[in-house]
Amino acid sequence: MKTKSSHWGVCAGLALIIFPLLGGTLFAQGTQLARTPPMGWNSWYAFGCKVTEAIVRAQADAIASNGMKAAGYEFVNIDDCWSGKRDETGSIHPNERFSDMKALGEYIHSKGLKFGLYSSPEAKTCGGFEGSLGHVEQDARTYADWGADFLKYDNCRATQDKIVAYERMHQAIMKTGRPMVYLLCLSTDMDRVWRWGATVGGNLWRTTTDIQDKWESMALVGFGQNGLERFAGPGHWNDPDMLQVGNGGMKLEEYRTQMSLWCLLAAPLISSADLTKLTPALLALLTNPEVIAVDQDPAGIQGCRVAQEGPLEVWMKPLADGSKAVGLFNRGHYSANPVTVNFRDIDLGEKVSVRDLWAHKELGVFTDHFEATVPNHGVVMIKVKNTF
Numbered sequence: 001m002k003t004k005s006s007h008w009g010v011c012a013g014l015a016l017i018i019f020p021l022l023g024g025t026l027f028a029q030g031t032q033l034a035r036t037p038p039m040g041w042n043s044w045y046a047f048g049c050k051v052t053e054a055i056v057r058a059q060a061d062a063i064a065s066n067g068m069k070a071a072g073y074e075f076v077n078i079d080d081c082w083s084g085k086r087d088e089t090g091s092i093h094p095n096e097r098f099s100d101m102k103a104l105g106e107y108i109h110s111k112g113l114k115f116g117l118y119s120s121p122e123a124k125t126c127g128g129f130e131g132s133l134g135h136v137e138q139d140a141r142t143y144a145d146w147g148a149d150f151l152k153y154d155n156c157r158a159t160q161d162k163i164v165a166y167e168r169m170h171q172a173i174m175k176t177g178r179p180m181v182y183l184l185c186l187s188t189d190m191d192r193v194w195r196w197g198a199t200v201g202g203n204l205w206r207t208t209t210d211i212q213d214k215w216e217s218m219a220l221v222g223f224g225q226n227g228l229e230r231f232a233g234p235g236h237w238n239d240p241d242m243l244q245v246g247n248g249g250m251k252l253e254e255y256r257t258q259m260s261l262w263c264l265l266a267a268p269l270i271s272s273a274d275l276t277k278l279t280p281a282l283l284a285l286l287t288n289p290e291v292i293a294v295d296q297d298p299a300g301i302q303g304c305r306v307a308q309e310g311p312l313e314v315w316m317k318p319l320a321d322g323s324k325a326v327g328l329f330n331r332g333h334y335s336a337n338p339v340t341v342n343f344r345d346i347d348l349g350e351k352v353s354v355r356d357l358w359a360h361k362e363l364g365v366f367t368d369h370f371e372a373t374v375p376n377h378g379v380v381m382i383k384v385k386n387t388f
């Protein structure tokens with residue numbers, strides 16, 4: 001396969017130089033938060049503007065009891081469409097689908113989970129609900145009072161300088177004294193947010209328009225992340241949007257591809273399905289500990305593409321213990337194909353041990369390269385390390 005060793009150099013090398021700089025004291029709000037990519041749930045793709053308090057409580061119950069919490073999922077995030085009117089003091093209140101946001105926050109916390117909210121720097125959110133324009137500090141105080149641990153700040157139809165607007169909310173959050181993971185969502189006009197997101201306290205920033213629950217969309221977004229790896233690291237992550245796993249528009253193998261690719265990308269793992277309706281097979285995709293460990297690896301290095309032959313791609317993510325996670329992907333539509341990783345392309349020696357992460361199986365020691373047959377739209381995900 002044609003290799004792209006220069007990408008590998010960026011993926012494993014330059015990133016290591018940039019991370020400590022960004023992880024220092026420079027960006028106070030983000031420094032201690034999200035040291036590994038955030039994991040949780042968000043209401044948007046399964047429920048859109050039909051989200052209710054009862055739905056959010058049921059999703060929290062599901063995460064706490066179905067194995068997801070044990071696997072590392074912790075945020076329960078309400079997306080757009082929760083906000084209602086302001087009172088005479090300017091305080092924001094939820095709309096009729098929510099009764100008491102503070103009580104909801106307490107309920108989520110009582111399950112050992114964290115509570116996330118959504119707003120916009122503009123007068124209206126992307127869905128046309130009340131945004132924070134003119135009330136930024138007041139709203140941040142309200143979110144803190146409700147116990148929010150996460151804020152997605154979404155910017156459709158921007159009328160203001162984006163950097164100024166995002167920094168304003170960053171300062172407002174810091175003033176509350178309550179740490180909140182801060183997601184910068186510039187879904188329509190990204191303005192290369194990965195270059196400035198960390199400077200305004202962003203812990204994660206969307207790198208793409210909205211992902212759809214379709215193979216074409218997911219593949220375009222996921223495989224299109226190559227080259228952004230140098231902007232990610234502990235405390236500040238690229239966000240290629242949420243996991244569609246379980247929303248029904250893709251086959252199991254395609255969802256496995258999304259999960260594998262997102263973990264190799266050190267992407268936030270935010271499920272956006274109805275968690276009360278997951279089949280055991282889907283739940284297994286979301287909770288495989290060896291695959292999640294790749295995403296949550298403490299070195300926090302975003303993986304990148306190291307080889308490509310038409311629709312066949314090899315991606316690699318260096319891990320803290322010196323081993324590497326590798327994804328062998330077949331983006332072809334019609335048939336299974338062999339995909340090969342050459343060990344020299346990922347800076348490994350001649351003899352390499354290979355473990356299949358989805359199957360939890362040692363495959364043995366291989367010389368020079370490893371090859372597997374990968375189903376169409378599918379993946380084989382392995383962990384490889386030198387044997388001495």
Ligand code: GLA
Pocket residue numbers: 044079080125126127154185187209210
């Ligand atoms: C934008 C965002 C989505 C979602 C909707 C809500 O499209 O990118 O993730 O938050 O707004 O209106």
